[in-house]
Amino acid sequence: xxxxxxxxxxxxxxxxxxxxxxxxxxxxxxxxxxxxxxxxxxxxxxxxxxxxxxxxxxxxxxxxxxxxxxxxxxxxxxxxxxxxxxxxxxxxxxxxxxxxxxxxxxxxxxxxxxxxxxx
Amino acid sequence: xxxxxxxxxxxxxxxxxxxxxxxxxxxxxxxxxxxxxxxxxxxxxxxxxxxxxxxxxxxxxxxxxxxxxxxxxxxxxxxxxxxxxxxxxxxxxxxxxxxxxxxxxxx
Numbered sequence: 743x744x745x746x747x748x749x750x751x752x753x754x755x756x757x758x759x760x761x762x763x764x765x766x767x768x769x770x771x772x773x774x775x776x777x778x779x780x781x782x783x784x785x786x787x788x789x790x791x792x793x794x795x796x797x798x799x800x801x802x803x804x805x806x807x808x809x810x811x812x813x814x815x816x817x818x819x820x821x822x823x824x825x826x827x828x829x830x831x832x833x834x835x836x837x838x839x840x841x842x843x844x845x846x847x848x849x850x851x852x853x854x855x856x857x858x859x860x861x
Numbered sequence: 862x863x864x865x866x867x868x869x870x871x872x873x874x875x876x877x878x879x880x881x882x883x884x885x886x887x888x889x890x891x892x893x894x895x896x897x898x899x900x901x902x903x904x905x906x907x908x909x910x911x912x913x914x915x916x917x918x919x920x921x922x923x924x925x926x927x928x929x930x931x932x933x934x935x936x937x938x939x940x941x942x943x944x945x946x947x948x949x950x951x952x953x954x955x956x957x958x959x960x961x962x963x964x965x966x967x968x
Binding site: 779787789804839844851854 | 893897899903904906907910911916917948950952955956958959960961
């Protein structure tokens with residue numbers, strides 16, 4: 743059974759930092775491009791960042807470029823998102839997603855982790 | 862950035878009906894389009910990839926077509942579990958983008 747389990751969300755003040763993790767199982771993580779997608783309360787889906795299977799190539803939404811860093815550790819089957827200089831508009835449920843088919847098709851999804859940015 | 866426009870925003874239907882959902886891209890995405898279903902409190906689920914290919918385990922009542930800028934998702938006969946929000950998403954160009962969603966609700 744495929745599982746993606748996010749962790750690391752929580753309450754942070756504006757300007758603060760958080761590191762999200764996503765641990766994968768049930769598929770060959772090291773062969774899979776992965777992404778982070780967020781969803782603000784009551785809103786639609788918003789792509790944040792993606793990383794190739796090797797980690798050599800990364801992409802970011804303009805809204806997070808320079809503040810967020812995506813990375814992965816294939817030896818641990820884990821995806822990360824380091825979020826710095828958080829803003830109220832970053833508040834959302836953050837999903838990790840990815841898997842088979844091709845780069846940019848989000849076959850598997852985690853259950854999400856809530857990031858709240860508030861003073 | 863490629864903008865995806867979904868229509869209608871809401872569909873009010875009864876079980877057994879046949880909805881057709883539309884997704885229009887601001888420029889060609891070839892066949893690099895996926896469809897997802899999301900129910901309240903749940904993560905999205907991949908239904909269709911590369912415009913017309915059903916993902917593993919997706920029932921045959923879901924079908925999709927299109928290429929370039931115009932795409933459709935059809936559910937041949939609505940089941941109670943199909944009432945949800947549906948999103949299209951393109952992977953042709955970075956950034957990846959999603960449409961605003963179509964809510965299929967019970968009439």
